Amino acid sequence: MSHEKGPDHSRRKERSRQAILAAARALVAEEAYEKVTVEAIAARAGVGKQTIYRRWPSKSAVVFAALLALSEGADGQSVALPDTGDLEADLKLVMRATAEEFADPSFDRLIRALNTEIANDAALAAEYREKLARPLDEAKKARLRSAQEAGQLDPDADLDLALDMLYAPLFQRWLHRSGPLTTAYADSLVDATLRAFGP
Amino acid sequence: MSHEKGPDHSRRKERSRQAILAAARALVAEEAYEKVTVEAIAARAGVGKQTIYRRWPSKSAVVFAALLALSEGADGQSVALPDTGDLEADLKLVMRATAEEFADPSFDRLIRALNTEIANDAALAAEYREKLARPLDEAKKARLRSAQEAGQLDPDADLDLALDMLYAPLFQRWLHRSGPLTTAYADSLVDATLRAFGP
DNA sequence: TCATCAATACGGATCGTCTCGTTTCGTTCG
DNA sequence: CGAACGAAACGAGACGATCCGTATTGATGA
Numbered sequence: 001m002s003h004e005k006g007p008d009h010s011r012r013k014e015r016s017r018q019a020i021l022a023a024a025r026a027l028v029a030e031e032a033y034e035k036v037t038v039e040a041i042a043a044r045a046g047v048g049k050q051t052i053y054r055r056w057p058s059k060s061a062v063v064f065a066a067l068l069a070l071s072e073g074a075d076g077q078s079v080a081l082p083d084t085g086d087l088e089a090d091l092k093l094v095m096r097a098t099a100e101e102f103a104d105p106s107f108d109r110l111i112r113a114l115n116t117e118i119a120n121d122a123a124l125a126a127e128y129r130e131k132l133a134r135p136l137d138e139a140k141k142a143r144l145r146s147a148q149e150a151g152q153l154d155p156d157a158d159l160d161l162a163l164d165m166l167y168a169p170l171f172q173r174w175l176h177r178s179g180p181l182t183t184a185y186a187d188s189l190v191d192a193t194l195r196a197f198g199p
Numbered sequence: 200m201s202h203e204k205g206p207d208h209s210r211r212k213e214r215s216r217q218a219i220l221a222a223a224r225a226l227v228a229e230e231a232y233e234k235v236t237v238e239a240i241a242a243r244a245g246v247g248k249q250t251i252y253r254r255w256p257s258k259s260a261v262v263f264a265a266l267l268a269l270s271e272g273a274d275g276q277s278v279a280l281p282d283t284g285d286l287e288a289d290l291k292l293v294m295r296a297t298a299e300e301f302a303d304p305s306f307d308r309l310i311r312a313l314n315t316e317i318a319n320d321a322a323l324a325a326e327y328r329e330k331l332a333r334p335l336d337e338a339k340k341a342r343l344r345s346a347q348e349a350g351q352l353d354p355d356a357d358l359d360l361a362l363d364m365l366y367a368p369l370f371q372r373w374l375h376r377s378g379p380l381t382t383a384y385a386d387s388l389v390d391a392t393l394r395a396f397g398p
Numbered sequence: 399t400c401a402t403c404a405a406t407a408c409g410g411a412t413c414g415t416c417t418c419g420t421t422t423c424g425t426t427c428g
Numbered sequence: 429c430g431a432a433c434g435a436a437a438c439g440a441g442a443c444g445a446t447c448c449g450t451a452t453t454g455a456t457g458a
Contacts, residue, residue, distance in 0.1 A: 013437075032319065037412060048439040053414065112318055118375065119311055119318075120231060125376050133377070161387050164368035165395075169360075172367040176317065177324050178332070188360050196364075196395035215403080236447060247404040252449065403456070413446075421438065428431085 019045040020052055024066040029106035033113035038062070060117040064124060067114055068131055079139045087147040088194060094140075095170065095186035102174045102181055115175065137163060157197040166193045218244040219251055223265040228305035232312035237261070259316045263323060266313055267330055278338045286346040287393060293339075294369065294385035301373045301380055314374065336362060356396040365392045 023044035027036045038059050042049045056062045082090050101107050118125040137160075144159045153162075166189055173179050222243035226235045237258050241248045255261045281289050300306055317324040336359075343358045352361075365388055372378050 016438075034319065038414085039412075042439090046439080048441085049414080050416085050440090051438065054437085059413090115374075116315055116318055119315055120233065122376060129375065129377055133375070158387060158391075161368075161384075161391060164372065165364045165388070165391060168367040168371040169363035172370055173363065175314075176328065176332070177321060178328055185360075188357060189364070192357075192360060192364060192395040196391040212402085237449085238447070241404090245404080247406085248448095249405090249450080250403065253402095258448090399458100401456105401458095403454105405454090406452085408451075409449100411446100411448080414444100416441105416443075418440085418442095419438105420440100422436085424433105424435095426431100426433075428429105 016045070016047050016051055017055065018069075020047055020055075020062065021066040021069045023047075024062050025070065025110070028063055028066070028110055028113050030109075032109065033063070033116060036063075036113075060121060060124060063113055064117065064127070067110065071132060071135075079136065081139055081143040083143055083146055085150070087143075087150075087152045088190060090143060091166070091190045091193075092187050095166070095190055096183050098167070098170060099181040099183070099186045102170075108174075112175075140167075151199060153194075153197050154199050162193055162197045165196065166190065215244070215246050215250055216254065219246055219254075219261065220265040220268050222246075223261050224269065224309070227262055227265070227309055227312050229308075231308065232262070232315055235262070235312075259320060259323060262312055263316060263326070266309065270331060278335065280338055280342040282342055282345055284349070286342075286349075286351045287389060289342060290365070290389045290392075291386050294365070294389055295382050297366070297369060298380040298382070298385045301369075307373075311374075339366075350398060352393075352396050353398050361392055361396045364395065365389065 020041060023041045024036075027040055027044060036059070038052055039049060041059075041062065042052055052062060056065060081094055084090055102111070114128070118128045140163055141159050144153060144157075144162060147153050148155060148157060148159070153159075169189055170181065170186065173185070174181055179185070219240060222240045223235075226239055226243060235258070237251055238248060240258075240261065241251055251261060255264060280293055283289055301310070313327070317327045339362055340358050343352060343356075343361060346352050347354060347356060347358070352358075368388055369380065369385065372384070373380055378384070
């Protein structure tokens with residue numbers, strides 16, 4: 001399987017690129033984002049600073065690319081939520097899993113770093129939505145649409161709104177640390193959302 | 200008796216304090232938070248840098264204090280939501296007003312700065328919840344409780360959860376710029392919340 | 399008088415640019 | 429066919445700039 005057009009030094013480029021992204025991921029996972037420096041990423045990757053600045057315009061862009069590479073490496077195709085036919089059970093499963101993800105310190109630091117950047121950079125926010133958030137949202141919406149077709153949701157329900165009401169409270173509770181991300185809380189969100197958008 | 204600060208210099212202190220907070224507010228409102236420096240705040244306030252560091256440990260703390268002073272200056276007692284007896288109308292009024300606030304560029308930058316800080320500083324987040332978020336949440340909850348007692352909400356409804364589902368989606372849409380904060384969206388959130396927690 | 403202040407110098411950290419000499423790898427030519 | 433070549437990319441790190449947080453100093457005002 002050959003790439004589009006084999007440029008001259010693509011292998012070196014790719015190797016250093018991967019090293020940089022891995023180093024960025026590791027550093028952001030193990031300490032606060034503001035403490036991570038470009039020089040530290042370069043050192044950890046065994047790479048010159050200029051090699052980083054040659055590819056990305058800022059630390060934000062590097063870290064974002066590192067996160068992006070994670071989700072791209074995962075599969076390469078669209079994710080899909082479980083669909084057992086039992087909407088409530090499926091949603092609770094996913095919500096609980098999401099809550100658990102947020103509880104992992106490495107993941108916590110990573111996502112906080114990402115949110116710090118996208119809150120203050122509209123361009124990065126757009127890229128985030130396009131490449132990370134939307135595929136996930138589409139997967140969730142697909143599950144809701146399936147339920148809608150099965151008559152488990154109001155045929156006129158606004159699925160985007162339902163998604164917002166399902167996930168935004170969990171996200172905000174995590175972001176503001178306004179309460180524990182318990183199983184009970186995740187379940188309550190599912191219950192309330194189903195009451196609001198049920199048939 | 201140890202050295203104690205007499206009331207002698209309290210007026211000077213207060214004057215410079217106000218100047219610092221006003222300068223911080225102005226600067227954060229007019230450019231991105233990361234671009235605001237302590238030196239710029241000091242210069243704008245006509246104050247030495249040390250006078251700032253004498254009172255606050257970091258830029259975050261200064262900016263946070265500036266925001267806090269805003270809400271304290273407002274009244275000094277608890278806020279209250281309108282209560283005409285029509286829960287849906289009252290909530291839509293408040294949600295629309297909130298959406299409009301977010302649309303103001305100065306307010307936008309201010310709140311983004313605040314969220315950047317509290318997302319990465321647990322201590323600041325706690326202070327934010329205690330001094331800014333909770334009073335507002337209590338006012339909102341009071342309005343919901345009033346409706347609950349009037350039989351307009353399920354007597355067993357979890358009012359905290361209802362609040363989360365009402366406001367978190369609006370907040371997240373603003374923070375991630377994932378869509379316009381329209382009147383229609385604000386209204387939809389109220390409608391859906393009332394369906395979920397209605398009697 | 400004397401605590402507080404504005405102003406400013408300072409060392410440390412990090413940024414992003416720039417310049418070295420080196421490594422890699424496809425191409426060329428013996 | 430295989431060794432030498434040259435351009436692209438590289439690792440390393442010096443550099444000036446900016447900002448941080450601390451320390452110093454002379455002026456100010458209660």
